[in-house]
Every structure is written in C-alpha cells, then in structure tokens.
Amino acid sequence: MAETEQLAEKILEFLRDEIDDEDVALDAVTPLFSDGLIDSFAMAGLIEFLEEISGAAIAQSDVVLENFDSVEKIVAFLSRG
Numbered sequence: 001m002a003e004t005e006q007l008a009e010k011i012l013e014f015l016r017d018e019i020d021d022e023d024v025a026l027d028a029v030t031p032l033f034s035d036g037l038i039d040s041f042a043m044a045g046l047i048e049f050l051e052e053i054s055g056a057a058i059a060q061s062d063v064v065l066e067n068f069d070s071v072e073k074i075v076a077f078l079s080r081g
Contacts, residue, residue, distance in 0.1 A: 018045065
C-alpha cells in the first residue's frame with residue numbers, strides 16, 4: 001500500500017471514530033465541512049491528530065476548504081509539505 005493510501009486510511013479511521021454515525025458513508029472524497037460532517041471543534045481535533053501523525057505543524061492560514069474539505073484534499077496538502 002502506498003504511503004498516501006496508508007495516510008488516507010489513518011485519517012478515515014480517525015474521522016469515522018469522531019463522526020460515529022453509521023449512516024454516513026465516509027470515503028476519501030466525502031466533503032467533510034460542505035456536508036456538515038465535522039465542525040470547527042472536530043477540525044481542531046483533526047488538526048492535532050494530523051500534526052501528531054505527520055510530525056509537521058499546520059499553520060492556521062492553511063486550514064481552508066481547499067486543503068481540508070475531504071480526506072483526499074488533506075492527503076494532498078500533507079504531501080506538499
């Protein structure tokens with residue numbers, strides 16, 4: 001499994017635990033904010049988790065929909081760093 005796929009799986013696992021709604025079919029392209037699946041409080045936890053697993057600090061200015069509205073976008077953002 002490629003490193004980006006492993007990263008996507010870790011993030012999806014974290015989000016599934018956070019969302020805890022069996023009716024939500026969450027995958028790499030599911031809009032997280034646009035569909036209202038996570039809010040700013042959940043995003044703070046996600047950012048903390050991402051910093052832990054990536055070892056990189058995420059600037060507040062980088063936390064925008066273009067970078068964080070789906071797992072696919074998050075993985076692409078982290079891969080650029």
